[in-house]
Amino acid sequence: MITILLFAHLGDQAGKSTVQMQAAGMTAGEMKESLSETYKLKGIYTAMIAVNEEFADESTVLKDGDTVAFIPPVSGG
Amino acid sequence: MNQSLFELTEKPISAEETANKVANRNAGAITLFIGTVREMTNGKRTLFLEYQAYKPMAEKMLAQIGKELSEKWPGTAAAITHRTGRLEISEAAVVIAVSSPHRKAAYEANEYAIERIKEIVPIWKKEHWDDGTEWIGNQLQTESYPEGKPGKGELA
Numbered sequence: 001m002i003t004i005l006l007f008a009h010l011g012d013q014a015g016k017s018t019v020q021m022q023a024a025g026m027t028a029g030e031m032k033e034s035l036s037e038t039y040k041l042k043g044i045y046t047a048m049i050a051v052n053e054e055f056a057d058e059s060t061v062l063k064d065g066d067t068v069a070f071i072p073p074v075s076g077g
Numbered sequence: 078m079n080q081s082l083f084e085l086t087e088k089p090i091s092a093e094e095t096a097n098k099v100a101n102r103n104a105g106a107i108t109l110f111i112g113t114v115r116e117m118t119n120g121k122r123t124l125f126l127e128y129q130a131y132k133p134m135a136e137k138m139l140a141q142i143g144k145e146l147s148e149k150w151p152g153t154a155a156a157i158t159h160r161t162g163r164l165e166i167s168e169a170a171v172v173i174a175v176s177s178p179h180r181k182a183a184y185e186a187n188e189y190a191i192e193r194i195k196e197i198v199p200i201w202k203k204e205h206w207d208d209g210t211e212w213i214g215n216q217l218q219t220e221s222y223p224e225g226k227p228g229k230g231e232l233a
Binding site for chain 1: 112128129130131133134135137159170171191194195196197198199200201202203212213214
């Protein structure tokens with residue numbers, strides 16, 4: 001099982017901030033596509049990806065137990 | 078007492094406490110940056126802000142910024158506290174303290190830290206206006222935050 005975290009407007013659009021998915025073997029980029037279709041997430045394509053709290057590429061292959069976060073352009077400070 | 082140098086908190090931030098974390102006998106200067114909640118942005122009145130964070134990663138990225146500072150300005154020490162949750166006008170959203178043997182490095186390193194926060198730390202603010210809300214940094218507001226998305230080269 002993979003845990004997906006959606007922040008800011010992505011969480012608002014999905015109606016939840018955490019999603020569990022059986023997606024081992026999928027790449028982070030493929031997961032973006034899948035989430036975009038399932039939840040109609042506008043703006044997920046400009047989101048950065050973090051796997052287990054480290055920034056990662058779309059080509060990163062996901063393993064069981066991973067936490068994948070989709071990080072929209074940040075606005076802290 | 079929490080003495081973590083890089084932390085997120087839901088409580089009001091004490092600038093003095095943050096400064097005390099970097100005070101030491103070799104310091105000749107401490108610069109303190111306080112980022113506060115602004116009421117008017119481009120003629121629009123903000124009622125309050127809401128900050129959301131990916132807390133464990135945000136604290137890690139703040140610590141990474143601290144590491145970058147000590148590499149670029151040897152001898153400096155940094156502490157950063159960022160607030161989350163609901164903030165009223167004029168409240169401190171972030172406090173950055175940098176101590177250094179000499180003032181120039183403390184000023185430069187402090188400015189570097191706030192710019193890096195706006196690039197790589199997973200924290201988002203939601204503006205609450207009297208006619209609606211918006212997550213800043215999203216598609217509609219991207220033009221005013223072109224730096225919002227960190228580029229590949231900025232993450233090393």
